[in-house]
Amino acid sequence: MEKREKFSSRLGFILISAGCAVGLGNVWRFPYITGKYGGAAFVLIYLIFLVILGLPIMIMEFSVGRASQKSAARSFHVLEPKGTKWHIESYFAMAGNYLLMMFYTTVGGWMIAYVFKNISGEFTGLSPEEVGGVFNGMLAQPVYMTVWMVITVLLSFFICSLGLQNGVERITKIMMGFLFVILIILCIRSVTLDGAIEGLKFYLVPDFGKIAEYGIFEVVFAAMGQSFFTLSLGIGAMAIFGSYLSKERTLTGESISICCLDTLVAIMAGLVIFPACFAFGVDPGEGPGLVFVTLPNIFNQMAGGRIFGTLFFVFMSFAALSSIIAVFENIISFSRDLFGWERKKAVLVNLIAIILLSMPCVLGFNVFSSFAPLGAGTTIQDLEDFIVSNNLLPLGSLVYLLFCTSRYGWGWKNFIKEADTGKGVKFPKWARFYVSYILPFIVLFIFVMGYVQKFSR
Ligand code: TRP
Numbered sequence: 001m002e003k004r005e006k007f008s009s010r011l012g013f014i015l016i017s018a019g020c021a022v023g024l025g026n027v028w029r030f031p032y033i034t035g036k037y038g039g040a041a042f043v044l045i046y047l048i049f050l051v052i053l054g055l056p057i058m059i060m061e062f063s064v065g066r067a068s069q070k071s072a073a074r075s076f077h078v079l080e081p082k083g084t085k086w087h088i089e090s091y092f093a094m095a096g097n098y099l100l101m102m103f104y105t106t107v108g109g110w111m112i113a114y115v116f117k118n119i120s121g122e123f124t125g126l127s128p129e130e131v132g133g134v135f136n137g138m139l140a141q142p143v144y145m146t147v148w149m150v151i152t153v154l155l156s157f158f159i160c161s162l163g164l165q166n167g168v169e170r171i172t173k174i175m176m177g178f179l180f181v182i183l184i185i186l187c188i189r190s191v192t193l194d195g196a197i198e199g200l201k202f203y204l205v206p207d208f209g210k211i212a213e214y215g216i217f218e219v220v221f222a223a224m225g226q227s228f229f230t231l232s233l234g235i236g237a238m239a240i241f242g243s244y245l246s247k248e249r250t251l252t253g254e255s256i257s258i259c260c261l262d263t264l265v266a267i268m269a270g271l272v273i274f275p276a277c278f279a280f281g282v283d284p285g286e287g288p289g290l291v292f293v294t295l296p297n298i299f300n301q302m303a304g305g306r307i308f309g310t311l312f313f314v315f316m317s318f319a320a321l322s323s324i325i326a327v328f329e330n331i332i333s334f335s336r337d338l339f340g341w342e343r344k345k346a347v348l349v350n351l352i353a354i355i356l357l358s359m360p361c362v363l364g365f366n367v368f369s370s371f372a373p374l375g376a377g378t379t380i381q382d383l384e385d386f387i388v389s390n391n392l393l394p395l396g397s398l399v400y401l402l403f404c405t406s407r408y409g410w411g412w413k414n415f416i417k418e419a420d421t422g423k424g425v426k427f428p429k430w431a432r433f434y435v436s437y438i439l440p441f442i443v444l445f446i447f448v449m450g451y452v453q454k455f456s457r
Contacts, residue, residue, distance in 0.1 A: 004069055005164040007244050012169040014254065016326060017241045018261040019172040022179070023323030024107055025230040026266040027316050028291050031273045033226060035284035037219050038210025039202040039274070045220060047263070049227040053442060055259055056435050057233045057397050059427060060404040062251045063418040065242025067410075071333040072097075072236025075243070076403070079410045086409055089399045096235030096392035097331050101324065101354055103361045103384040108156075108320040109148030110292065113138065115317055118309040123296045131300065135292045139365040149358050153351065156324045160332055161347040164244060168329050175318045182315040183265065186272040189308055190279075199278030203270050221453055224446045229389055230262055232323070234396035240330040253424030265319070272312070276302075291316065328354075360384075374454070390450040398443045405436040412436070 007013045034042050068075035072093035080086040117123065123131055138144060159167045190196060211219045232238050242251070276298045277284040286294045299309035328350070335346040364371065364380030373383040403409035412432065420426045 005244060006246060007169060007241075008165045009169075010249065012165075012173060013241060013245050014257050014261070015176045016169060016172045016322075017238060017254075017258045019176050019322030020232050020237060020241070020326030021230060021258060021262040021323075022176075022265045023230075023232075023319050024104065024316075025226070026262065027269045027319045028107070028288075030226060030230065030266045031270050031284075032287055032290040033222055034203070034270060035274070035277075035290060036287065037214060037222060038207060038285075040204050041206035041208050041211050042219060042223060043203070043267075043270070044206055046223040046226055049224050050231070050259055050263060053224065053439065054227045054231040054233060055255055056431070056439065057228075057400060058231055058238055058255045058259065059251050059419050060400045060415065061233060061236065061239040062242035062245070062255060063404065063415050064400065064410070065236075065239035066245055066247070066251065067414065067418040069243050071240045071243060071330060071337050073334040074337045075236070075239060079414070080403075081408070081410075084408065086399070086403055089396065089403075090236075092392055092399075093236040093396060094331075094334050096388055096396060097237060097327055097334070098354075098357060099384055099388050099392070100235070100237075101327055101331070102357045103381045104320070104324060104327070105149050105152050105354065105358045106145065106361045106381065108152040108317070108324055109145060109150075110138065111313055111317040111320050112152060113144075113148045114292065114296075115310060115313040118296075118299070118306060118313055121306055123300055123309070124306065126300065128297045131296045132289070132293045134296075135289065142363055142366045145362045145365070146359070149362055150355055152321070152324065153354050153358065156321060156328050157347050157351045157354075159325050160328045161344060163343065164329070168325055172322050172325060175322050179265070179315055179318045179322075182311050182318075183268050183272070186308065186312060186315065187268050190272045190275045193275055193279035193302075195279040196275035197278075199275035199284075200271075202278065202284070203274040217449065218453060221446065221449045224442075225389060225393075225450065228393045228397060228446075230266060231259065232326075234393035234400070235388075236396070237327055237330055240333055241326075243333075247421050249422040250424035250426055251419045251422075252427045256425065386454070390447070390454065394443055394447040394450070398440060398447075401435065401440055401443065405432075405440075 007016070064075050064079065068078040070078055073090050076087040076090050117134065122134065126134070159171045161167065191200065228234055273290070273295065274284055277294065280298045280301050282294050282298060284290065295312065296309060299305035299312070302308060331350050332343060332346040335341050335350065336343065360368070361381045361384060368380065371380065372378045373380065374386060404415040405412055416427055
């Protein structure tokens with residue numbers, strides 16, 4: 001058996017994990033949900049959930065990864081008490097990673113396509129309706145979307161094929177660096193626009209009336225779901241990086257840094273989008289089209305909009321690619337752990353598999369658009385997203401949670417020993433009651449509410 005690869009530096013680990021966490025969830029989903037639920041009050045609830053729900057589960061995933069030295073494909077087998085069945089979760093975790101990529105690569109492709117649409121000035125001089133038409137026109141073209149999806153997949157697997165340190169770690173570090181620089185430039189541009197102040201108020205001053213309008217449950221549920229998704233929890237996507245990590249630092253400390261970076265990017269993405277919306281009189285509650293329709297319209301009206309538009313979509317592409325690379329790394333390590341394959345072989349086989357598996361999502365917008373699995377207007381993408389976000393993430397998180405706290409699982413003592421190994425912040429002992437007896441019910445509640453909300457309209 002070859003020796004397990006390790007990160008070359010602590011910064012590498014933090015930036016890769018942050019790169020996995022920082023993705024479409026931060027730059028696309030977070031702004032549009034925030035816009036929909038009325039801004040600051042929603043943000044406040046979301047922040048609370050990151051701390052009371054996301055952070056402890058992230059620490060648990062990292063602990064399972066570091067202690068087992070395996071990906072989610074084998075980690076439960078290694079750590080579970082003899083004769084127990086916790087490892088059933090490994091199949092769901094693997095399925096979750098593949099399913100996530102089945103729709104994520106398509107959206108990643110849209111982002112890269114939009115970089116080129118901006119560079120080439122395709123939007124210049126178009127009316128708002130025509131800009132919307134560009135997006136819908138893209139959805140109607142299966143070949144065009146397939147090409148960009150394949151480019152996204154090839155690029156990401158190529159980086160993974162270079163190895164953990166030379167590929168994933170090196171490239172993600174560079175991308176995350178640029179991502180922060182571009183984000184700061186865009187933030188400065190946006191908050192200094194005339195009329196930006198109204199957007200800042202909407203985004204930063206809570207208006208609890210909005211929450212009453214939607215009903216507190218719906219808003220709380222949306223905030224909970226977002227906190228799982230944005231931190232990449234529940235399907236072992238983070239656990240893999242624990243398995244590459246040395247024992248020098250405690251996992252609580254590292255998880256806090258990663259959560260903070262993820263949140264910083266989400267909050268700043270909002271600082272780019274909301275002031276711009278208000279400055280140009282555009283509704284931020286647009287929904288998923290916010291990034292592809294509303295924003296190109298804003299850039300159209302803005303001086304130097306072509307440059308800022310290009311920068312914006314480069315930023316979006318980096319966020320998407322860093323998450324895709326991270327999940328591919330996880331997928332590659334599944335086949336290495338399961339079949340003992342070399343990296344190159346694992347890359348090749350999964351490359352083909354992911355391209356084929358991504359096709360239903362691409363075709364769901366055009367060839368199969370009459371198939372509406374979750375009700376009128378929904379697509380195969382919505383179905384895949386629903387299976388992952390509303391099922392595998394909360395239930396998987398619940399399994400990690402119980403595995404680490406129950407004496408029938410890996411157990412509290414083992415978990416705490418692993419989490420607290422190294423220098424840095426220790427897992428607070430008083431939190432044991434909370435994570436053992438309260439948090440599981442919160443997670444279960446999210447799961448049930450997800451269904452109630454989805455099917456009660
Ligand atoms: N967190 C990423 C985002 O915000 C998406 C992501 C990557 C993810 N890996 C995951 C979500 C695993 C859930 C589970 O876009």
